[in-house]
Every structure is written in C-alpha cells, then in structure tokens.
Amino acid sequence: MICLMRTMPEKMIPRFQWWGLAMFVAVFVATQDAPQAREPDGRRHQVAQGTVDTTGKTGAEIFAQSCAACHGLDGKGKEAGELGFDVPTPDFTDCQFSPREAVADWVAVAHEGGPVRGFSQRMPAFGGAYSEADLYKVVAHVKGFCSAPEWPRGELNLPRALYTEKAYPEDEWVMTTAFGRTPASVSSSFVYEKRFGARNQVEIKLPLKTTRNNGAWTGGAGDLAVGFKRVLSHDLDRGDIFSLSGELVLPTGDSAAGLSKDTTVFESFVTYGRLLPSDSFLQFQGGVELPFDTAKAGREAFWRATLGRTFTQNGPFGRAWSPMVEVLAARELESGAAIDWDIVPQVQVTLNTRQHVRFNVGWRTPLNNRRGRSSSLVAYVLWDWFDGGLRDGW
C-alpha cells in the first residue's frame, strides 16, 4: 500500500499545470484534421494538395526550363564566376547536404525566393510562374540528384525536445539551462554534435551547475559525456526513424561540489521518431545507465516520450512554432524502487528565417515523489551549424 502511494501523483500538484496540459491536449485534438493517408514526402507536404492547376510539365522539364541556367542541368551547381553574380549555387548531388533539407523548405525557397530562408535574393521567386504542385514536382526532381537511400531525409529531423534525444543524426550546438527553485540552482549543459557519413553522429556534453546554499553560490563542472549514435532504420514512406546510442560519462566533474558520480557510467539508449498526420510527431527515448562502480552510483533505467505539432506563421513558409509535451520517467534498477515521473510542457520556435537557430522553453514538474525534486524552468538555444553561421540567415 505504501509502495503504491509512492508511485501515485500527489494531491498537492499546483492545478495550473493540469490546466496547461488539458489545454494543450484540447488544442491538439481540436486542430487535428481527419486522418488521411500520409503523403510520402511527409511534413508540411499537404501544402501542395490544395493547388492542382499544374502546367502539365514534368519536374525535369521545369528544372531544365527554369532552374538549370543557374543550378546546372546536372544539379551540380555553378561557381559565382560562371553566373555573373557573386553567389554560387549549391551542389544538389552532394548527399551530405541534399537529403537533410526538407522538401517543404525547398518549395518555400522556390516559391518565395531565397530570402524566405535567409538566402540570397539571387535565388528568384517562382510562386507567380508555377503552382505549388509544380514546385513540389521540380523539388522532387532536385531531390533525385542524390537518390542514395542510406541518407535519412530531412523530414525525419523532428523538432528537438528539451530532454528526449532525437533519432536523427545532427550537426548542432545546443545550450540548455534549467533554473531550479529549492534550493535555487542554475544548471547548464553544452552539447556539441557532429554527424559523419549517412547514419552516424558523435556527441560531447559538458554540464555545469551552480547552487545557492546559505546565501552563497557555489558550483563547477559536472561529468563530461562522450556519445555515439547510429541510425538503424529510417523510411520516409513509413514516416519513422530509429537509432541506437552509447555514451560514456567520465568522472571528470567536481567531486567536492557533489557534481561527479566518481565513477564512469555507461549509458545506452534507443531513440525513435515518428511523423503523424497534420505536422504532428512523436519521439521516444528509452535506455539504461550502468555505472562501472555500483557502490558509487545506482543503475538506472529511463524513458522519455514527446508528442508535438508544428504550426507555421504567415502561411506555410513562415516561422515555425512547435508546442510539445514531454513525459519523463526514471527508476533505479533495484527491486521495489519507485518510478519518478515528470511532465514538461514546452514550445520550440525558430528564431531566424533560415530556421537553423531555435529556442525552446518549458516547465518541468515532478508528477510524484516530489520530496527533494522541485519544478524548474528549462530552456535551450540550438544552432544547426551545418546550415550556416550563427549570424547567417536572419
């Protein structure tokens, strides 16, 4: 009985969190379209469905007629010198680059011109000349320049949640900060991710924490983690991506400040991302933390799930807002241990027109076992450095 009570949400959880969650679910349900067969090109593809008046030309014909002069008939791009202006065109045959850009983003560029994604105005707008359906056809042709199936498509690169890790391999910097209340604390983590090859990614993570005790702030660095991720399967038609990760957390942190586990910890987890109808998505992460010295730290299992939906401002090509709700669970791997549940409603927003700098803010609240676990405000800034410098594309 006592055991059961420990795992139940406590009565004293402030009501506004429940209101927040209920409102989120209500908005989510109310804005769902009737379920329909998902278009193979995934996220935001339905933009094209309303526009059926096409020129009757194939994507290849439109490309030859309107794009090849600058992009080359073979899609390899041209140097600035060949074009008569100072902006080179990208190499669409480069699989490092081409598959990771979502079709809808390229349609946005072709429809509105380069500046809609923070590119040069040398890339003209074709929205007046072609319907969106035609532009989807020509972008499908452009996608064909790298048709190697091992490269996961950009549509499967779902908005990053605050805690649930992504299945998609990334080139990113992420700085996450959590502000705790009792005791007052500020914890940050700096994550650097680098993709290599079609399916792999390495990651380095450094946490820092300061806590206020008796009026004085003390803190330092936590344990440095080095991780590796590999995509095991991905399929845009099926709409999902699945990866496996391994991480070593090294005892480099400040032990005196209580910021190190004082033993190396091996962490392994799977991540799964799934496209749902109407620009919604689901992400899941589940795994274990296995310390080398179990006298110093306990073995733990954890799982995290995120449900969200992306909305765009000013029509389909504008700023993207992705409200999400995340549920976190963790328990020590010993018999009778209780599961700690947390909920994290949050909103991610693109900050610049290139959409490669993003901000996410949320509120993490324990749902049970609240003793010693307080709520915190959590936010990150994310920079997808592959898509351009931090100051590019605003």
Ligand code: HEC
């Ligand atoms: C007058 C020359 C010109 C024509 C014609 C042209 N483009 Fe471009 N395009 C550019 C330039 C220049 C860039 C690079 C802009 C930059 O890097 O700031 C570009 C960039 C792009 C990109 C962005 C790729 C990325 O980096 O994510 C896409 C997509 C694209 N063009 C598609 C098309 C399509 C489709 C057509 C034909 C319907 C077309 N372009 C016709 C000059 C042109």
